[in-house]
Amino acid sequence: MIVxxxxxxxxxxxxxxxxxxxVVARRSLIMILLGVEVMLNAAAILLVGASLRWQNLDxxxxxxxxxxxAAAEVSVGLALIVWAYRRTGxxxxxxxxxxx
Amino acid sequence: MITNWLSEPSLTAAxxxxxxPFAAFILIMxxxxxxxxxxAGLSIAAVGISLISALFLLVRHWHLQTPLEYTGRxxxxxxxxxxxxxxxxxxxxxxLSVVATISFxxxxxxLGYMAGDAGFSRYYACMSLFxxxxxxxxxxxxxxxxxxxxxxxxxxSYLLIGFWYEKFSATEAGKKAFxxxxxxxxxxxxxxxxxxxxxxxLNVLEMNGPQVATRMSSTYITIAALLIFGGIxxxxxxxxxxxxxxxxxxxxxxxxxxxxxxxxxxxxxxxFGRLFPxxxxxxxxxxxxxxxxxxxxxxxxxxxxxxxxIKQVWAYSTISQLGFMIxxxxxxxxxxxxxxxxxxxxxxxxxxxxxxxxxxxxxxNDMFDIGRQGxxxxxxxxxxxxxxxxxxxxxxxLSGFFSKEVILGALAELNNPLxxxxxxxxxxxxxxxxxxxxxxxxxxxxxxxxxESGHGHDHGGYWVMGWPLIVLAAITxxxxxxxxxxxxxxxxxxxxxxxxxxxxxxxPFAAIGLALGGxxxxxxxxxxxxxxxxxxxxxxxxxxHLFAQRWYIDRFYRRFMDVFIYGVVSNLFTRNDKKVxxxxxxxxxxxxxxxxxxxxxxxxxxxxxxxLTIFVVLVFLGLYFFI
Numbered sequence: 001m002i003v004x005x006x007x008x009x010x011x012x013x014x015x016x017x018x019x020x021x022x023v024v025a026r027r028s029l030i031m032i033l034l035g036v037e038v039m040l041n042a043a044a045i046l047l048v049g050a051s052l053r054w055q056n057l058d059x060x061x062x063x064x065x066x067x068x069x070a071a072a073e074v075s076v077g078l079a080l081i082v083w084a085y086r087r088t089g090x091x092x093x094x095x096x097x098x099x100x
Numbered sequence: 101m102i103t104n105w106l107s108e109p110s111l112t113a114a115x116x117x118x119x120x121p122f123a124a125f126i127l128i129m130x131x132x133x134x135x136x137x138x139x140a141g142l143s144i145a146a147v148g149i150s151l152i153s154a155l156f157l158l159v160r161h162w163h164l165q166t167p168l169e170y171t172g173r174x175x176x177x178x179x180x181x182x183x184x185x186x187x188x189x190x191x192x193x194x195x196l197s198v199v200a201t202i203s204f205x206x207x208x209x210x211l212g213y214m215a216g217d218a219g220f221s222r223y224y225a226c227m228s229l230f231x232x233x234x235x236x237x238x239x240x241x242x243x244x245x246x247x248x249x250x251x252x253x254x255x256x257s258y259l260l261i262g263f264w265y266e267k268f269s270a271t272e273a274g275k276k277a278f279x280x281x282x283x284x285x286x287x288x289x290x291x292x293x294x295x296x297x298x299x300x301x302l303n304v305l306e307m308n309g310p311q312v313a314t315r316m317s318s319t320y321i322t323i324a325a326l327l328i329f330g331g332i333x334x335x336x337x338x339x340x341x342x343x344x345x346x347x348x349x350x351x352x353x354x355x356x357x358x359x360x361x362x363x364x365x366x367x368x369x370x371x372f373g374r375l376f377p378x379x380x381x382x383x384x385x386x387x388x389x390x391x392x393x394x395x396x397x398x399x400x401x402x403x404x405x406x407x408x409x410i411k412q413v414w415a416y417s418t419i420s421q422l423g424f425m426i427x428x429x430x431x432x433x434x435x436x437x438x439x440x441x442x443x444x445x446x447x448x449x450x451x452x453x454x455x456x457x458x459x460x461x462x463x464x465n466d467m468f469d470i471g472r473q474g475x476x477x478x479x480x481x482x483x484x485x486x487x488x489x490x491x492x493x494x495x496x497x498l499s500g501f502f503s504k505e506v507i508l509g510a511l512a513e514l515n516n517p518l519x520x521x522x523x524x525x526x527x528x529x530x531x532x533x534x535x536x537x538x539x540x541x542x543x544x545x546x547x548x549x550x551x552e553s554g555h556g557h558d559h560g561g562y563w564v565m566g567w568p569l570i571v572l573a574a575i576t577x578x579x580x581x582x583x584x585x586x587x588x589x590x591x592x593x594x595x596x597x598x599x600x601x602x603x604x605x606x607x608p609f610a611a612i613g614l615a616l617g618g619x620x621x622x623x624x625x626x627x628x629x630x631x632x633x634x635x636x637x638x639x640x641x642x643x644x645h646l647f648a649q650r651w652y653i654d655r656f657y658r659r660f661m662d663v664f665i666y667g668v669v670s671n672l673f674t675r676n677d678k679k680v681x682x683x684x685x686x687x688x689x690x691x692x693x694x695x696x697x698x699x700x701x702x703x704x705x706x707x708x709x710x711x712l713t714i715f716v717v718l719v720f721l722g723l724y725f726f727i
Binding site: 023024027098099 | 704707708711712
């Protein structure tokens with residue numbers, strides 16, 4: 001393993017924080033979904049790094065599952081967003097507060 | 101104390117003497133404010149019974165050997181018990197009688213003086229309060245109780261000095277008296293705390309006892325004595341806190357009479373007498389007391405030499421006579437101070453009550469004015485004033501002569517002849533300014549208006565006001581001859597070091613000579629035919645100015661207030677108020693508002709804020725569980 005594990009940890013952490021920022025700060029449903037994807041990828045990077053660090057393939061196997069779930073999640077999520085946009089004419093999360 | 105108080109006649113009398121005026125005060129304030137005559141009757145009856153009780157106690161315990169102490173527990177907290185009760189010994193009995201006598205006479209006199217005043221009931225209520233506070237103070241067995249009543253005396257005098265509260269100067273004078281005496285009282289209280297820390301309690305007899313020296317080092321005794329003396333300086337208007345007393349003239353004249361003779365200012369000297377054995381354990385403190393007494397005595401005498409206001413002259417003379425008493429006490433003669441306190445109470449009350457008649461009749465405080473309007477036509481007050489003034493000047497055979505003689509004798513005992521010289525100078529000045537006033541009233545220059553000035557006589561209250569004067573004049577004339585009896589009375593008191601009564605045969609003659617010299621000087625300048633009625637002091641402009649401005653003491657206080665209190669202290673406090681207190685409160689409310697705004701975001705139904713909250717909470721949970 002050429003890349004030190006610490007660097008992997010830092011990269012994954014930064015990515016995760018960026019994902020959080022994207023989810024919390026961007027006023028768009030699509031960007032929120034994107035942020036969630038970024039966070040998932042950060043976790044995936046960490047899993048890959050960890051599996052290399054301990055020479056154990058379980059981590060890489062889990063990452064494959066994560067990809068599959070992420071793809072499914074994006075497709076369902078985007079479909080929901082499109083439907084919601086058709087209903088309300090807006091993808092700004094501030095307008096989705098009728099449950100208040 | 102409570103269980104068998106009926107079987108102890110002394111205790112019954114003491115309770116009657118002290119509690120009845122208080123009962124009168126409450127009754128008047130609560131029920132009879134609408135009925136002035138009833139109020140006056142209540143008050144006078146209460147103080148009359150007090151007087152009878154006091155005299156009964158005095159006669160019954162004339163040969164008292166050991167002090168009687170009746171105490172009950174008032175407060176109990178842990179192992180600290182605060183006793184409350186009565187202490188009957190020579191000092192307190194004599195003072196009680198003096199206070200009761202003067203209060204009674206002044207209240208009777210006030211029937212005439214205050215007749216028709218809108219606040220008649222309030223006046224008598226305050227008088228009762230005053231009498232109660234002062235009499236309870238004299239009988240206090242502990243310094244704590246004494247301090248409580250000491251402050252009540254201050255409160256009552258504040259109420260009475262500012263009695264005509266619609267007059268701005270009166271409220272100002274009341275305030276000044278209150279604040280200045282309080283200034284001294286702070287020191288007094290600190291001194292008491294110091295004693296309490298070392299001694300464990302504040303019992304008067306214990307403080308006066310010999311065991312104090314074993315429990316407190318001499319340095320602490322000196323410090324405590326000086327601090328307690330601060331209270332005396334404030335109350336008895338000694339240097340440097342003497343300027344409140346001349347301003348206290350704003351109250352009704354009978355109040356001044358009471359204030360100057362038996363209650364307020366006498367409380368200071370009484371405290372000195374009360375703790376005399378304690379004070380006399382510190383020679384250094386006694387030397388300072390002697391100095392303060394001397395300075396006050398001389399300063400006040402010089403002020404009295406140029407004043408035109410009749411009440412003010414007597415006020416200055418009070419300060420100077422109190423200085424005399426303190427000199428006598430500080431010189432080590434307990435009897436001298438207490439004897440002069442007693443005689444002074446008589447003739448000073450008389451002087452003020454007479455001045456009250458003049459002021460009442462002529463509606464003027466100015467002595468030249470009174471003389472011009474025919475002050476000498478009022479036979480009784482004029483005669484009484486002359487008697488009292490002669491006593492004040494120390495002319496035989498009046499009471500003042502005897503007591504002054506004792507003080508001068510005590511001063512002569514001291515090693516330094518300076519004190520005796522100062523005392524004799526004071527006697528000379530006293531005679532001078534007293535008879536200056538007498539001659540000015542007696543021999544007015546332009547007496548044009550005298551013919552129709554007899555209107556003072558047809559005042560209804562003239563005789564009501566007259567007979568207390570006669571009683572007091574009789575006391576003034578006769579009291580001096582009881583010197584021996586009083587001396588024997590006091591000799592029974594324990595713990596009072598007997599002053600070596602050395603005999604100075606020349607002293608009475610010197611004193612009489614100087615007093616007569618003062619009278620003669622006053623006669624030359626004010627009395628004789630063709631005198632221009634301008635004193636030698638008034639001819640020297642700077643000196644006149646200095647004396648009339650009270651040695652600039654007031655001016656100094658004013659500047660001190662402006663520069664230090666308002667400039668520095670109050671400025672700092674204002675800043676603190678604005679920056680720290682206001683700023684802190686503002687910041688606090690600002691923070692609350694901001695927090696509220698943040699919290700309200702959660703309730704907007706906005707999904708992202710909730711997500712943020714979830715993340716934050718998760719981070720904290722992670723920190724909590726994994727670190």
